[in-house]
Amino acid sequence: MLYTMRDVSVQYRIGERRVDVLRDFSFAVEDGEFITITGPSGRGKTTVLNILAGFLPPTSGTVLWEDNDLYAQSDDQTARYRNSQIGMVHQFFNLIPELNAVQNVMAPGLIGGANRHEARRRAEAMLDRVGVLGRAEHLPSEMSGGEQQRVAIARALMNSPRVVLADEPTGNLDRVTAAEIVALMSRLHAEDGTTMILVTHDPTVAAAGTRMIQMD
Amino acid sequence: MWLAWTYLCASYRKRSANAVRTLVLATLVTAGVFFFAAVLPAVSFKQTGALQAAKWNLIASSPGARGIPDSTRAALSGGDKRLIVGHTVTGDASTQGGEPVSTGILVLQPSASRDLSWYSPDLVVDGSFNTDGIWMDVITSRQLGARLGDRVTVRFTSLVNGQPQVTEISKPFTALFAPTLQTTGICLMTELPSGTDLAMDVFASIPAAQAEETASRLRRTSEQDGWNVSTISEEWTAGRRRVDEAINRNTRFSLIWISIAIYVGYAWREMAGRFRVRRHDFAVLLSIGAPIRDLLGIAICEQLIFGTLSAVAGFAIGAWALVRLSHLWVPADTYMFLAGYVALANLAVLVVTTMGFSRRIRSLPVAQLLSEE
Numbered sequence: 081m082l083y084t085m086r087d088v089s090v091q092y093r094i095g096e097r098r099v100d101v102l103r104d105f106s107f108a109v110e111d112g113e114f115i116t117i118t119g120p121s122g123r124g125k126t127t128v129l130n131i132l133a134g135f136l137p138p139t140s141g142t143v144l145w146e147d148n149d150l151y152a153q154s155d156d157q158t159a160r161y162r163n164s165q166i167g168m169v170h171q172f173f174n175l176i177p178e179l180n181a182v183q184n185v186m187a188p189g190l191i192g193g194a195n196r197h198e199a200r201r202r203a204e205a206m207l208d209r210v211g212v213l214g215r216a217e218h219l220p221s222e223m224s225g226g227e228q229q230r231v232a233i234a235r236a237l238m239n240s241p242r243v244v245l246a247d248e249p250t251g252n253l254d255r256v257t258a259a260e261i262v263a264l265m266s267r268l269h270a271e272d273g274t275t276m277i278l279v280t281h282d283p284t285v286a287a288a289g290t291r292m293i294q295m296d
Numbered sequence: 297m298w299l300a301w302t303y304l305c306a307s308y309r310k311r312s313a314n315a316v317r318t319l320v321l322a323t324l325v326t327a328g329v330f331f332f333a334a335v336l337p338a339v340s341f342k343q344t345g346a347l348q349a350a351k352w353n354l355i356a357s358s359p360g361a362r363g364i365p366d367s368t369r370a371a372l373s374g375g376d377k378r379l380i381v382g383h384t385v386t387g388d389a390s391t392q393g394g395e396p397v398s399t400g401i402l403v404l405q406p407s408a409s410r411d412l413s414w415y416s417p418d419l420v421v422d423g424s425f426n427t428d429g430i431w432m433d434v435i436t437s438r439q440l441g442a443r444l445g446d447r448v449t450v451r452f453t454s455l456v457n458g459q460p461q462v463t464e465i466s467k468p469f470t471a472l473f474a475p476t477l478q479t480t481g482i483c484l485m486t487e488l489p490s491g492t493d494l495a496m497d498v499f500a501s502i503p504a505a506q507a508e509e510t511a512s513r514l515r516r517t518s519e520q521d522g523w524n525v526s527t528i529s530e531e532w533t534a535g536r537r538r539v540d541e542a543i544n545r546n547t548r549f550s551l552i553w554i555s556i557a558i559y560v561g562y563a564w565r566e567m568a569g570r571f572r573v574r575r576h577d578f579a580v581l582l583s584i585g586a587p588i589r590d591l592l593g594i595a596i597c598e599q600l601i602f603g604t605l606s607a608v609a610g611f612a613i614g615a616w617a618l619v620r621l622s623h624l625w626v627p628a629d630t631y632m633f634l635a636g637y638v639a640l641a642n643l644a645v646l647v648v649t650t651m652g653f654s655r656r657i658r659s660l661p662v663a664q665l666l667s668e669e
Contacts, residue, residue, distance in 0.1 A: 126663075126667060130663040133583065133663075135583075135662045135663040135666075136663050155587065155588060156587055159582075159585050159586065159587040159588075160585065161585075162582070162583065162584065162585035163584065163585020163586075164585065167584075168583050168584070168666075170666050170667070171667070172667075172668070172669045174576075174579075174580045174583070174666055175580075176303070176577050176580055176581070177577075178303065178306035178307045178309075178577070179302065179303065179306050180306075183302055183306065187299060187581070187584055187586075188584045188585060190299045191299060191581075191584060191585050191586045191587075191590060192585065235584065239585075247666075247667070252669075
């Protein structure tokens with residue numbers, strides 16, 4: 081089992097008021113699955129993803145990564161986990177605007193210890209794979225939304241992670257481009273067997289997964 | 297490190313105006329701190345009255361005055377005395393035409409109208425100036441455009457009964473010094489019945505070896521022209537040490553509060569500003585697995601570059617401003633001390649910046665930032 085979440089709750093305090101963002105949520109993820117998490121806004125879909133990424137310690141419950149407590153790790157272990165085990169794709173792409181496409185994709189490789197030439201070689205291969213090699217030297221501001229999302233996917237895959245966590249990856253794209261991105265992610269999942277956990281409120285996108293989790 | 301370098305290069309390529317602004321501000325702050333760090337000790341120096349403890353380094357006296365020691369010292373320390381304070385030049389007596397010197401001469405630099413009285417607030421001067429002519433060294437005369445025979449007016453500030461008083465003398469330019477022995481510093485001149493003693497405290501403007509050389513030149517000259525020279529006294533050495541201690545104490549005191557008030561405050565503000573514009577980038581870097589130390593590497597790398605450039609430029613500008621604006625004379629070892637201070641202050645800023653960055657990075661709301669457009 082890659083992930084196991086048991087009775088996970090997340091609460092915020094706003095003044096005296098307690099807000100339950102997630103309550104007693106449990107689920108498990110097998111290696112190689114393509115899971116889509118769907119449901120209306122405010123049901124905690126993104127919260128689940130943030131918990132899995134190690135950004136949001138739950139108020140209660142257990143989160144296991146390969147049977148180890150994800151939140152019992154040191155800062156360095158968490159950083160290594162994010163760098164080598166997971167890749168993240170966001171709704172607003174989250175590319176670093178100062179870096180061009182290839183530099184954005186190289187970044188996880190460099191952080192992981194690859195030398196500059198090796199990182200560049202792998203980044204270019206990854207950009208080629210997602211179909212935007214021609215944009216390698218372009219800044220994010222010089223690319224369309226679809227192209228930026230492809231670069232973001234290339235960055236997520238740069239270190240060959242075991243899991244890709246995607247938060248509304250098509251939420252900021254037009255319908256045609258969204259379909260292309262979903263097709264791309266499905267293809268990459270099929271080719272590499274990378275586990276995909278994709279959050280979306282779009283039923284069409286949700287249908288691309290091999291398992292759907294509905295959060296009501 | 298390559299990531300930090302690439303990120304910073306790309307960041308400042310896009311925001312080159314920011315880089316220039318940051319560098320200019322950092323340079324001006326460094327220069328300002330340097331300038332005030334040099335000026336304030338001088339003011340403190342005045343307040344301590346340390347000058348009087350300095351005694352005299354190099355003393356030349358005219359015929360009739362048997363060296364300086366007792367009579368001059370007595371005149372300088374109280375009683376009936378005539379002292380004039382200002383910048384001075386002194387020179388090779390052999391160019392004085394072989395005439396015995398009956399009066400000392402004070403030749404001010406072109407910027408002589410500045411008020412130097414604060415150098416020595418406790419000295420009392422009667423303000424009169426008894427001399428037949430003005431002597432200048434070659435360089436000063438060239439700067440003034442004065443030729444032998446010209447009438448030259450010299451204005452200087454002296455102290456009369458503790459009050460600053462501007463004095464002007466207008467005399468013919470009668471003698472030209474060779475520049476070889478020229479040195480500048482605070483000149484204290486006293487006219488005694490036995491003749492005029494020219495006491496010149498070079499105030500560390502020349503190293504001891506050079507002072508010795510100057511003294512021996514004066515000695516050789518005095519053999520020809522009848523000058524008496526006494527030189528580097530033990531008392532002066534002791535006095536000089538007391539002055540150094542006073543300067544260092546006051547310098548350090550001044551530097552401490554200035555650095556706290558300006559340097560750290562400025563660095564903190566800059567750090568907070570730089571962090572604010574990079575919060576999102578840092579959140580992204582954390583999300584792709586950058587350890588906190590890599591992000592700190594960006595801050596350290598940036599601070600090292602800007603700190604080094606601004607320290608070098610600020611030191612140069614500060615030193616230039618010191619000379620051009622205040623006309624203060626600062627000993628070489630003080631420059632060394634200030635250079636060390638600037639380096640130390642930058643190190644302190646580096647530590648403060650790194651700590652500030654570290655604290656902010658650890659409390660960064662990564663999930664929230666990643667979901668923002």
